[in-house]
Amino acid sequence: MTLTSDERWDLIDKITEKTVRFGKYERSLKDIVGELTVRPATGIPLAIAVLFGFFSFFFTFGLSFLMMLLDPVFSKYLIPWLVQTVPGGGPTLKESSLLYGILVGEPTALHAFEYFGVLTSGLYVAIGVVLPAVFAFYIILTILEDTGYMPRLVTLIDTVFHKIGLHGFAAVPMLLSLGCNIPGVEATRALETRKQRFMMMALLGVFIPCGAQLGVMLAVVPEYVGLILLYCIISFFIAGFVLDAITPGRSPEILIDVPPYRAPTWRNIARKVWHRVEGFIAVAIPMVLAGVLVVNILYWVGVIGWIGSVLSPMFVYWFGVPEETAGPLVMAFLRKDVAVAQISAIKMTVAQTIIAVTLVTIYFPCLATFIMILKEAGVVDLLKCLGILIVSFFIFGGLMQGIVSVMGV
Amino acid sequence: MDNWKGGSVYFAVLGAVTLWFGCWELATSVGITELWATEWFKLFPESMDWMCLWRGIVTFFAGLLIMWGAFRFSDPEGFGTSVIGVIMLWILAGCDILKMICGSLSGQGSWTYTLYGFLKYYAPPYPTATWLLPFSLVMIFFIVSWGKGKEKEQKAIIADKESLSSTKKEETV
Numbered sequence: 001m002t003l004t005s006d007e008r009w010d011l012i013d014k015i016t017e018k019t020v021r022f023g024k025y026e027r028s029l030k031d032i033v034g035e036l037t038v039r040p041a042t043g044i045p046l047a048i049a050v051l052f053g054f055f056s057f058f059f060t061f062g063l064s065f066l067m068m069l070l071d072p073v074f075s076k077y078l079i080p081w082l083v084q085t086v087p088g089g090g091p092t093l094k095e096s097s098l099l100y101g102i103l104v105g106e107p108t109a110l111h112a113f114e115y116f117g118v119l120t121s122g123l124y125v126a127i128g129v130v131l132p133a134v135f136a137f138y139i140i141l142t143i144l145e146d147t148g149y150m151p152r153l154v155t156l157i158d159t160v161f162h163k164i165g166l167h168g169f170a171a172v173p174m175l176l177s178l179g180c181n182i183p184g185v186e187a188t189r190a191l192e193t194r195k196q197r198f199m200m201m202a203l204l205g206v207f208i209p210c211g212a213q214l215g216v217m218l219a220v221v222p223e224y225v226g227l228i229l230l231y232c233i234i235s236f237f238i239a240g241f242v243l244d245a246i247t248p249g250r251s252p253e254i255l256i257d258v259p260p261y262r263a264p265t266w267r268n269i270a271r272k273v274w275h276r277v278e279g280f281i282a283v284a285i286p287m288v289l290a291g292v293l294v295v296n297i298l299y300w301v302g303v304i305g306w307i308g309s310v311l312s313p314m315f316v317y318w319f320g321v322p323e324e325t326a327g328p329l330v331m332a333f334l335r336k337d338v339a340v341a342q343i344s345a346i347k348m349t350v351a352q353t354i355i356a357v358t359l360v361t362i363y364f365p366c367l368a369t370f371i372m373i374l375k376e377a378g379v380v381d382l383l384k385c386l387g388i389l390i391v392s393f394f395i396f397g398g399l400m401q402g403i404v405s406v407m408g409v
Numbered sequence: 410m411d412n413w414k415g416g417s418v419y420f421a422v423l424g425a426v427t428l429w430f431g432c433w434e435l436a437t438s439v440g441i442t443e444l445w446a447t448e449w450f451k452l453f454p455e456s457m458d459w460m461c462l463w464r465g466i467v468t469f470f471a472g473l474l475i476m477w478g479a480f481r482f483s484d485p486e487g488f489g490t491s492v493i494g495v496i497m498l499w500i501l502a503g504c505d506i507l508k509m510i511c512g513s514l515s516g517q518g519s520w521t522y523t524l525y526g527f528l529k530y531y532a533p534p535y536p537t538a539t540w541l542l543p544f545s546l547v548m549i550f551f552i553v554s555w556g557k558g559k560e561k562e563q564k565a566i567i568a569d570k571e572s573l574s575s576t577k578k579e580e581t582v
Contacts, residue, residue, distance in 0.1 A: 021567055022567070023563050023566045023567050026559050026562065026563065027485060028556075028559070029485075029488075029489065029492065029552060029555060029556065032485050032486060032488075032489035033489050033492055033493060035489075036486070036489050036490060036493055037493070042474060042490055042493050045467075045470035045471070045473075045474060045493075045497065046493050046496070046497060048463070048466055048467055048470065049467045049470070049471065049496075049497040049500045049501070050500065052460075052463050052464065052467050052500065052501070052504070053500040053501075053503065053504055055460075056460070056504035056507070056508075057504070057507065059460075060504065060507050060508050060511050061507065061511060064511060064512075064515065065511035065512075065514065065515050068515040069515060223459075225459065226459020226460070226462075227459065230459075
């Protein structure tokens with residue numbers, strides 16, 4: 001049956017009459033709140049509150065609650081059992097066998113952080129510290145994504161990021177990196193140009209501490225985490241401003257679709273969180289264990305002691321930290337969080353601890369992130385990142401020593 | 410409409426009180442005033458650290474937005490502004506309550522739970538946002554009323570349209 005044009009229009013009219021209800025469109029409360037959220041006067045205060053809630057949840061649920069629940073598994077059951085069971089143990093590390101030293105570490109250690117064995121500190125850091133932090137981080141990030149708040153946050157901070165040649169989407173890799181730098185580097189694909197991707201990778205790798213590292217920082221220097229984070233954010237924008245000026249390429253404008261607010265479904269949140277945590281377990285946990293193993297071997301063969309003596313003038317005079325921090329800095333290349341944990345075991349003043357933790361933070365990203373940058377950007381950009389790292393490490397590390405001295409910490 | 414006038418006054422007062430607490434928290438966190446606590450009230454849920462300053466900023470802006478919106482409460486944008494301010498207050502109170510729940514369930518890393526150890530986390534003193542929470546819950550009534558009002562308006566418009574089209578049909582017949 002073929003319809004003429006008029007018949008078709010009549011049919012459309014009939015269907016519309018039956019299916020479409022006409023009324024005056026009134027903005028719902030969700031629409032109004034949605035609009036107010038992207039206006040600076042109302043949106044910025046709400047963003048400050050949302051980020052407060054974000055970090056509060058991260059610290060309370062991830063670092064306090066989950067860590068405290070998991071801590072007895074290691075400190076009361078697993079580690080004492082390993083210390084007794086693994087063969088070759090002596091009263092001190094020097095009197096123990098090589099295998100014992102690598103697997104269990106220092107038998108006289110008082111805290112799980114201080115053993116440095118693959119199965120003791122390695123497992124404790126990976127599962128007892130890093131995993132709860134990352135789990136809590138991904139829960140709250142997923143909720144923000146699924147409610148529709150993330151695109152609004154992106155819109156709000158677009159202006160700020162434009163000052164350093166990036167745009168609002170840069171907030172996504174930045175926030176993801178606070179969980180783990182690896183998905184953060186992957187998320188730089190959302191940026192338009194090669195210049196923007198390179199800049200973001202370099203800045204993430206140097207200035208954004210991962211969730212695991214934040215967790216350990218909070219355990220080692222809880223009173224100064226805010227100061228270190230503030231310093232990292234300021235350094236991020238200063239370095240970004242310089243990089244924007246010296247990196248060739250363009251920074252185009254973007255158009256973003258802001259969806260309406262929606263109540264998230266718990267099933268979707270559970271699936272997304274599991275998918276992200278699963279990826280983290282597969283990549284990061286073997287890396288932590290391998291990192292502890294490599295550092296233990298380097299320690300046993302004397303490489304760490306040698307690096308410490310070679311670099312000691314720089315550490316002592318330029319950064320004002322003891323030469324023993326060379327070891328954790330080598331470790332930082334494999335896992336930054338383990339490095340921060342190792343720093344906690346070195347006897348230092350409060351000022352030295354703050355500087356050392358800052359140095360580990362702005363040191364080159366961990367090996368997994370390094371590989372990710374290589375995959376995403378290629379060898380040339382990776383080498384450029386390395387150059388940025390070395391310059392930033394010296395400038396911002398030295399500057400931190402000056403700030404801490406001025407503050408009289 | 411009386412409800413909305415009452416709401417305007419109520420939220421102007423709540424905004425002013427929240428704003429005052431915000432100023433107090435800010436002053437304390439930067440060291441202008443001494444940290445103050447009683448048996449029932451404490452300014453911050455945590456010991457003095459960098460989060461206190463952040464909390465002070467949030468409380469301050471929450472108060473400002475609630476009050477600002479309350480002055481034009483019957484206007485959709487004014488009402489929305491007050492709602493945003495109240496949401497900020499709920500975020501703070503939610504964080505405080507989460508802290509109590511997590512503290513009571515964690516057993517302080519020992520897995521040994523006692524009734525006293527569990528309950529002590531819910532005992533006073535409570536921080537600012539927790540005290541302000543019950544007063545801010547009044548906003549739920551206005552959100553529901555606003556939604557219902559809009560629904561009624563929409564239904565009335567549809568009913569008008571439908572009666573108009575049925576009259577037209579009758580006239581045609």
